[in-house]
Amino acid sequence: MQQAGMNAGTGAAGSPNQGQAAVPVAGRRGVSGWADPGWLHSARHVLGNQAGFLILYLVVIQVGGFLAGLVAQWEWNLLTDPVPPHRDMEYIYQQTDVRYAGMVNMMAGLCGLAFLVLVRRRQITDGGPDGIFHRSVNRMTWPVFLGCFLLLFAAQTIASIYGIGLDWTTKTMGLTSISTTSEAIEAASGSIPMFLYTCFVAPVVEEVVFRGAILNSLKPYGRVFAIVTTATMFGFFHGDLTQGLFAFAVGLLLGYLSCEYSIFWSILLHIGNNLVISQIGDALVSHMSQNLANYVGLLELIVGGLSMVVVIYLGRHRIRAFITANRTYSNAYAAWANPFFVILLVLEGLSMVWLLVA
Numbered sequence: 001m002q003q004a005g006m007n008a009g010t011g012a013a014g015s016p017n018q019g020q021a022a023v024p025v026a027g028r029r030g031v032s033g034w035a036d037p038g039w040l041h042s043a044r045h046v047l048g049n050q051a052g053f054l055i056l057y058l059v060v061i062q063v064g065g066f067l068a069g070l071v072a073q074w075e076w077n078l079l080t081d082p083v084p085p086h087r088d089m090e091y092i093y094q095q096t097d098v099r100y101a102g103m104v105n106m107m108a109g110l111c112g113l114a115f116l117v118l119v120r121r122r123q124i125t126d127g128g129p130d131g132i133f134h135r136s137v138n139r140m141t142w143p144v145f146l147g148c149f150l151l152l153f154a155a156q157t158i159a160s161i162y163g164i165g166l167d168w169t170t171k172t173m174g175l176t177s178i179s180t181t182s183e184a185i186e187a188a189s190g191s192i193p194m195f196l197y198t199c200f201v202a203p204v205v206e207e208v209v210f211r212g213a214i215l216n217s218l219k220p221y222g223r224v225f226a227i228v229t230t231a232t233m234f235g236f237f238h239g240d241l242t243q244g245l246f247a248f249a250v251g252l253l254l255g256y257l258s259c260e261y262s263i264f265w266s267i268l269l270h271i272g273n274n275l276v277i278s279q280i281g282d283a284l285v286s287h288m289s290q291n292l293a294n295y296v297g298l299l300e301l302i303v304g305g306l307s308m309v310v311v312i313y314l315g316r317h318r319i320r321a322f323i324t325a326n327r328t329y330s331n332a333y334a335a336w337a338n339p340f341f342v343i344l345l346v347l348e349g350l351s352m353v354w355l356l357v358a
Contacts, residue, residue, distance in 0.1 A: 031222070035329035043221045043335035047229065050214045051340035053119065054233060055347070057209060060115045065108025070096065073103040102194025109201040112209070120213050129219070132212035133263060140261045145269070147315060150307040151253055152273045157304030159246035160297075166241060170356060199279060203270035210234050210251065211258035211266045219259070221335070222328025227255035229336070236348035240355050256322070 035043075070092060077087050085091050096104050117124065124132050210230050218226035231251030235244045250273070254266040285293050312319070336342075 031329060033329060034331050040334055043332065044338045046217055047335050048338035048340040050217055051338060051344045055340065055344055057112055057115060061108040061112040065111040066104055068111055069104030069107035072107050073100045102191040102197055106193045106197040106201055109197055109205045113205050116209060116213065123213055130216050132208060132216060135262050136260060138260050140265055147311040148253055148257060148269055149272060150311050152250065152269065153277055154304040154308035155246055155249045156277050157300050162245060163242040199271060199275040203274055204267055207263055207267045207270055211254055212263050215255055215258060222332060223259050223326035224323055225328040225332045227252060227259065230255055236345050239348055239351040241352050244352065
């Protein structure tokens with residue numbers, strides 16, 4: 001059922017909007033007022049296709065990727081690990097969230113990429129405005145890229161503080177400490193598969209899925225609508241409260257980059273975030289004394305806060321102009337009432353709650 005809907009309107013067998021009524025021209029850029037029922041029906045239909053695609057993508061990476069990761073790690077251990085118990089499939093299964101999380105995550109990402117190529121091949125090869133790798137007429141400048149990088153740094157700093165506060169709140173309420181994707185990555189840090197997954201595989205695949213396939217399919221209904229909707233899906237996709245809010249904020253920034261410049265810049269910034277800010281930054285801090293690490297954390301907080309204020313202030317006219325030129329109808333978000341979109345948010349929301357009570 002989901003596969004059929006996806007092929008009809010997401011580009012698995014044609015353009016992203018194939019099989020639907022044309023989007024009214026008045027609803028494409030810089031409009032105001034209320035959308036008519038036909039526009040809302042069209043937007044809801046396309047959004048449902050994107051949500052259905054993402055649900056299938058989640059199934060592929062969580063089931064297919066997990067099984068592929070188990071087999072790949074088992075074969076690797078047979079070839080390289082001299083310890084007999086480490087070659088046992090049961091032992092490998094028990095270590096999938098700790099020691100072997102890198103291999104499992106990397107295989108999940110590669111399975112997701114294969115699925116994407118299979119069902120969105122036409123959108124990948126399309127050089128037009130609906131294509132994943134289309135190029136914008138706008139040229140990237142160093143001030144813009146540096147400003148976006150500083151905003152990412154500020155978001156990371158704020159997310160760290162938010163995570164500490166959320167963890168303290170849950171403990172105060174008698175709930176368990178929240179298990180996050182960051183902790184799973186940290187548990188397998190130091191392994192080559194986890195490094196490759198975190199710094200290269202995940203940024204590329206996630207950008208192609210969210211800022212490529214999904215965002216470009218929603219752009220005809222307004223770029224602001226497409227960016228906010230995609231960022232919401234990206235936040236829920238991470239499946240935990242700590243990473244979810246950060247992913248939503250980052251999704252807004254990466255969506256802007258992809259729309260105004262190209263997906264190549266959002267991929268580069270995503271890699272920069274995971275490689276420079278997360279991997280290299282965390283590695284440096286881990287080798288410091290506790291007192292020095294505390295001072296560095298305070299400095300990061302100050303620099304991150306000031307960077308956010310300065311960048312937003314200097315770019316306020318650009319931000320306002322982009323929102324004005326790309327706003328959509330006031331009731332456009334009524335399209336979120338699509339069943340597949342609601343199911344996606346509910347499933348990922350339950351995953352967040354599960355981490356609190358499990």
